[in-house]
Amino acid sequence: MSFADGSSTVADAVIGADGVHSTVKDLVFGESEANFTGRIAYRTTFPTQLLGGYEIDECTKWWGPDRHIVIYYVKPDRSEVYFVTSQPEPEFTVESWSAKGDMDTLRAAFEGFHPQVQHTLKTCPDVHKWALVDRDPLERWSDRTVTLLGDACLR
Incomplete structure (x- = not known):
C-alpha cells in the first residue's frame, strides 16, 4: 500500500x-x-466568552420544517462553542472546508428559532459553509x- x-x-x-x-x-x-443534496452546512467553533455570559444547554439540536442546528460546548472547560447546520440552498455546490459563509444569511435562515440559537448566531464572528453530498x-x-x-x- x-x-x-x-x-x-x-x-x-x-x-x-x-x-x-x-x-x-x-x-x-x-x-x-x-450527488449534491441541495443542502448546505454552516459550521464553526468560537470562544464561549463571545456569548457574553449567556448560557447554552450542554448539547441541543433544534429542528425546523426544512433545517436544523446543533450547538454545544466542545471543551470540558466550556471555553469553546461549536455549531453545525443543515438547510436547503440548492444553488451552492462548493465542497470546501474553507469557503466562508455569510453570517447575515445564516442568521436570517434561523430567524424565529429558540433564543439560544438566536444569541449564538448573533455573537458568532464568522462561519464556514459547504455543500452536502451523498x-x-x-x-x-x-x-x-x-x-x-x-x-x-x-x-
Missing part, C-alpha cells in the same frame, strides 16, 4: 473510513460521482481483506 507522501506499508487488512470521497473505495470498487450505497462493503466504514460505503 502506498500513500500520497511517498511512504508505503504492508498490511494484512485495510479499513477505509475515509469519507464520502473515499480513495480506498475508488481503488477497490471504482470511481463514481457524488452517494448511493454500495452493494457490498468488503473485498477480500479490504472493508469500508461510514461514508466511504457509498458508491
Whole structure:
C-alpha cells in the first residue's frame, strides 16, 4: 500500500473510513460521482466568552420544517462553542472546508428559532459553509481483506 507522501506499508487488512470521497473505495470498487443534496452546512467553533455570559444547554439540536442546528460546548472547560447546520440552498455546490459563509444569511435562515440559537448566531464572528453530498450505497462493503466504514460505503 502506498500513500500520497511517498511512504508505503504492508498490511494484512485495510479499513477505509475515509469519507464520502473515499480513495480506498475508488481503488477497490471504482470511481463514481457524488450527488449534491441541495443542502448546505454552516459550521464553526468560537470562544464561549463571545456569548457574553449567556448560557447554552450542554448539547441541543433544534429542528425546523426544512433545517436544523446543533450547538454545544466542545471543551470540558466550556471555553469553546461549536455549531453545525443543515438547510436547503440548492444553488451552492462548493465542497470546501474553507469557503466562508455569510453570517447575515445564516442568521436570517434561523430567524424565529429558540433564543439560544438566536444569541449564538448573533455573537458568532464568522462561519464556514459547504455543500452536502451523498452517494448511493454500495452493494457490498468488503473485498477480500479490504472493508469500508461510514461514508466511504457509498458508491
